[in-house]
Amino acid sequence: MNIKEKISVLPPLLQGEAQRLWEDFCQRASAMQQQLIERQASIAETLPLVWACSPFVARHCVQYPDLLENLIKTGDLLSPPDAYPSHLEDFLGDTPNEASLSQKLRLFRRREMVRIAWRDLAGWASVEETLKSLSDLADALIDGSLSRLYAQLCKQFGTPCDKNGVAQSLIVLGMGKLGGQELNFSSDIDLIFVYPHAGETVGGAGRARDNHEFFTRLGQQLINSLHTITVDGFVFRVDMRLRPFGDSGSLVLNFNALEEYYQLQARDWERYAMIKARVVAGDKKAGQVLLNMLRPFIYRRYLDYNAFESLRNMKALIDQEAKRKGLENNIKLGAGGIREVEFTCQTFQLIRGGRQPALQQRHLLTTLAHLEKYRYLSPTVTAGLREAYLFLRLAENHLQAIDDRQTQTLPDDELNRSRLAWSLGFSDWAQFLAVLEKHQALVHEQFQTVITPLDAQSGVNHSVSPWLTLWLRVASAVSDETQKTLFVSAGYVNPDEALAHLQRVAQSHALQKLSRQGRERLDKLIPLVLEMVSELPQKDIALSRLLDLISTIAQRSVYLALLIERPAVLRQLIYFCANSAWVAEQITRYPLLMDELLDHRGLYDMLKPNELDNELSHLLQHLPADDLEMQMDCLRQFKRANVMRVATEEIAGNMTPMIASDYLAAIADTLVRRALVMAWDYLIAKHGVPYCVVAGQKRPAHFCIVAYGKAGGIELSYGSDLDIVFLHDSEGESQQTDGEKPLENSVFFVRLAQRIIHILMTNTAGGSLYEVDPRLRPGGASGLLVSGFEAFQSYQHHEAWTWEHQALVRARAVAGESACLARFEQIRREVLSLQRDPEKLRLDVLEMRQKMRDNLNKTNSQQFDIKQGNGGIIDIEFMIQYAALRWSHQYPQLLTTTGVIPMLKRLAEQGLIPELACEQLSTAYHVYRAETHRLALQNQSAYLAPDAFNEHRQQVCEWWQMLLGDNKASPN
Incomplete structure (x- = not known):
């Protein structure tokens, strides 16, 4: 079957133009070039589809038959693009002037865009390959142009140097899709130009030029070499609006100026944009130094829950713009589009990236993989988002490959709809639309889950809460009897103290200094806390601990945002603080631990002991x-998090x-x-x-x-x-x-x-x-x-x-x-295992135990010392130690453990103590250990009422007497 016959298999709507384009090619190409295509089965098989769905590719092949011949003969059309920099260097060779450079850049770009588009449309390249190839091509073209323009400018004005005479180079940061190496087929490239240090040129024929002047001129030339439309087309449309101060800002900045801007003046969206920042051209080593300097601006060391609100605001603006421009059918900006996948990932990156370096990724699919690995998203959700993202990006590339036009809006004409659907493997537009809508629904649902305020979802109504009214009056220093009445009706044991504590917090110096945003957040949080605490049995202690915690974290409004955004986290915080003074104290001292309350995989899916080393290694490897x-x-945070x-x-x-x-x-x-x-x-x-x-x-x-x-x-x-x-x-x-x-x-x-x-x-x-x-x-x-x-x-x-x-x-x-x-x-x-004199051993053990009773036992008429008291923990441990020293020379299996309970079992198994002794001592030890843990979690010493655990103490003392013959170990 020849090419004409293959074209006839296409949908009727696509046959006419494809047939005409092939006829035009046959008129312009040599017979040998036509035969070359016909003989290459894979090329001939895919040409009808590619040309029908991308007039851009077809027109270039028709206009420049040598281009297609070269791609076939070199084998490049059948191979993934590789080593762009070296290929481009060979192609550019010597470029005596900007005009020559401009033409060669465009010819190279034309050849490679045809190659990439053909491979994509033919189904030979994965989405990942296409995005990476487009990004690599952009990197090579930018760097190839920059290096030649820099050399030419240095000949004219001299080499820019710092105050120590060290040569300086321009650094080009790629942002957005280019920075993430996810460039789409007809994308703008977002760039920022930076140079390391101030100084001036050295070695020029005329006057020395300030580095800023030199690099500004270089940046302008670079933009022109890429952006300007000539008879050979353009290389890339260049967008410089992401630089500091946008269009009104300087075209280039040095490191110090850029760092100062991001620390003092940058807006939230600029921080998000920097997630994707990558050095694409120029001095890459110096560029990496710059990115390391900016990392603290991008990724906060604390959990940044302000990101929720900021991302919501950004998305709202995008939605308004999309609605104003009628972009509901835009697969990038519309509901369930590419941008919502990006925002879903960036939310986790911005909130957790400072604490979890693995999330400091530019590449979205890599980020998704880490979100699954660390269980921030379930495997099902991750797989769905990945599949949807790849489908959306493939559709975007095929849409843009039609005419090399930057668009993400679905076509409304039948011809282009047929092109897009057919190129994606669908028989008609309805089939394509059904799959697209399925992916968009999943993306939008997950986006809403991540970004929507959860207090709104939970149905909390601040306006009708009596606790809101109470708090606003207390915060305004207005006092009346109804305030105490509300605490009384809620069941507080000491309503006067609860109200007084709330008043102290409201008038505290820390809260008086809050910013307007901080005050607004506190006015949302305190009523939520009061309402949730009122549902608990131990209200008084819970409120006291929570108010102390809020007073500590109030200046860091990001923590207030976390608790407002995540009522489930707030409920957990209240529950654990109510039940443990130790937890309340730890979180008050180290508010970062609230992350452990948010992270359900941490609370209820513990790392196995043998996994701890790997987890700690991972945390340390980025430091x-x-x-x-x-x-x-890092070690301390690791301990606090895991102990929590x-x-x-x-x-x-x-x-x-x-x-x-x-x-x-x-x-x-x-x-x-x-x-x-x-x-x-x-x-x-x-x-x-x-x-x-x-x-x-x-x-x-x-x-x-x-x-x-x-x-x-x-x-x-x-x-x-x-x-x-x-x-x-x-x-x-x-x-x-x-x-x-x-x-x-x-x-x-x-x-x-x-x-x-x-x-x-x-x-x-x-x-x-x-x-x-x-x-x-x-x-x-x-x-x-x-x-x-x-x-x-x-x-x-x-x-x-x-x-x-x-x-x-x-x-x-x-x-x-x-x-x-x-x-x-x-x-x-x-x-x-040494054999010991049993009597001497017994007396030595008794002597040491008596010394401890005399010096360490705090038991008296008012309290029982669980650890040192008679019949307590130490007595059980001493019996175990005595038994090990007494019989290990005969029973080496006693030495295979260091734990009390396993040792008791071994002693019973060998018949060295009665099974009843093992049972009663083990039970007592379990009870004592549970009580010491309970007391530790309440920040209390291990002392109890004088008659506590009398039965267990009596049993321990009886076995002590039986084993060691010491009648001094009375439980009283």
């Missing part, structure tokens, strides 16, 4: 390697205290491991790796960290300290690091331990990680901070007290090189 303060703040997740899970009843302890210990292990890595990397960069020579063999010396107590037993609570010991395996000869500033290994490891403690304990703006107690090391506070394994082993065998062996029962190596971890465990088992 400067040499900025310890930023890294330490554990707390909220436990408060909600979704997690037992024992499982919560497992998570808290896993978080601590992760942070200790990371502190070791950070400290190690820092020291080896300065001093090199520690080595030693053992039996004539040189090997690296390693290090490990051992957790004792609650951390060792995997039984951490909120606010627990870390008892840790540092060990190293350096021994033999030549114990020294191999760096330029070598240290003795003993000194190196002490400094390593000190730096680890610094990372964990230093109180930064983000607080501290943990209080660290290293006093359980050999020799206690007077001993060496770090011990070698040989010294540690010797100490444990020959010098350690019984209580130190008791501590070893609950010791666990948590960080360091695997061989070191194994060596510690070997020593631990070896020491604990």
Whole structure:
């Protein structure tokens, strides 16, 4: 079947023009060129479709038959575009003047646009390939033109330099679709011109020119080389309106001026535009420095919920403009269009990008993938948005490829409707429209879900709320009896104090200083809080905690916006603050933690303990390697966020205290491991790796960290300290690091331990990680901070007290090189498995327990000390430790755990204690641990009423007497 016959298969409406264009081509092309096409099956097969649906492609092939011949002979038409810069360099060659450059740029653009459009319409290229190819083509043409114009201008005026004589180059930022490498077929290119530093030209024939003057002229020439329509067409329409101050602003700015503008004067939409900013031409290294400078302007370190309101305002303006211009059929600006997909993604980027660097993306599809990966959007929604976006962008490209005209409005004539539908694989317009409307409905629904104020969706009616009236009167310092009456009717135990607290907040200095916007938001939020709190049983304490929190965050109106925008988050905040003084205090001190309330995947889909390392690594990988303060703040935020997740899970009843302890210990292990890595990397960069020579063999010396107590037993609570010991395996000869500033290994490891403690304990703006107690090391506070394994082993065998062996029962190596971890465990088992005199062991344990009762037990007639009191936690732990030391030489399986409950089970399994003892002691331990967690979450000490848990205390004391024969351990 020849070309004419293939054209006859097209829809009747498309056949006539395609037939005429082919006849015109045959008249202008040589017989050999016609045969070349006929012989290429893939070309001949797709030509009717491509020419019928894109008169732009057809006209260029007809007018320039050599162009199509070249694309076929080189194989370029069948291959994805690649290496544009080098191809363009070869094509441009020497360009003696602007006219020559202008012509060559347009010829190159014409050839590649035909190539890209043909591949797209023929279905040989994915949407992603087409968008990337168009963007790469633009980059190459801009950079190719800039480099030649710059060289020509330098010959005329000299080279622009800074005050130190360093040559300066123009940097071209691509914005919008070009910046995101998502350029459509006939798009404008949005550019901003920047240069690094002020200065003047050097080496010119005439007077020196100011850098600003030089680069302004260069920018004007670059625009003309791309934008001007000549007999050969144009390269790209250039839009410079995104630069500071728009059309009225300077064409070029230096870095300092640009940074100052964005910090002090830029509007919200300019911030959103900068998400896509990319260096497309000029000095790319300097350009990246600029983008790094501007990153804090784009991505805020806090959760920026102001973005909701700003994006809504921007979208409203776009909708008004679309309606005014009759653009309802615009697949970019209309409902469910491309812009709504972009806004949906940008909402998450702007709100969370500062906290989640993975969202700092220019490319929309990459952003969507990350939104799914981090579960901000469900896989179903993400897949739907991706499919819709690709369909809309494909339709946009095919629409523009008809005549190389910038339009996103669906055609209203039958011919172009047929072209668009047929090019997209639909038999008619109705079929296309049905699929389009399905995609648009999904996009618009998701956009509305993300961007619509949720307080409006929730049905909250501020105008009819009596709490709104009350608040406005209190805020205006108007006092009357009805205010107290409202608190009384709501069921407050102490309505006078509730009203007084509200009045104090209203008249506080912090609230008096609020901006108009902040005051408006507060006037929305406080009535919401009052209304929601009135539904709770524990109203008084909840309101007190919430008002303290609001007073703290009021100056940061972004947090007020969050709580207004997300009533569900506000409800969660109120619930958790009402149920936990600790949560209320943490969020008041660190309002960023409100993100954890918003992020349901965090609250109710916990990271597994073995996933924590990966999560922390991901958070740290975007931070400067040499900025310890930023890294330490990241560790602290990581801990606060994950501990908050554990707390909220436990408060909600979704997690037992024992499982919560497992998570808290896993978080601590992760942070200790990371502190070791950070400290190690820092020291080896300065001093090199520690080595030693053992039996004539040189090997690296390693290090490990051992957790004792609650951390060792995997039984951490909120606010627990870390008892840790540092060990190293350096021994033999030549114990020294191999760096330029070598240290003795003993000194190196002490400094390593000190730096680890610094990372964990230093109180930064983000607080501290943990209080660290290293006093359980050999020799206690007077001993060496770090011990070698040989010294540690010797100490444990020959010098350690019984209580130190008791501590070893609950010791666990948590960080360091695997061989070191194994060596510690070997020593631990070896020491604990020693056969001991049962009576001496019993007396030693009783003696230590009595000392603790004498010095630490706070039980009296008014309170019971859960931890130190008779029949409390320590008694259970001492029984476990005694049993491990008493029988481990016969029953090594006792040493396979460091936890109390697993140890009790092993003792019962081996018949060393009665099953009833295991059951009762385990139950008591569970109850005590649950109560200590509950008290910790209320910021209360572990003391209870003097008769609390009498039954459990009595049982613990009876088993204590049975196991250790001590009748002093009475529960009273």
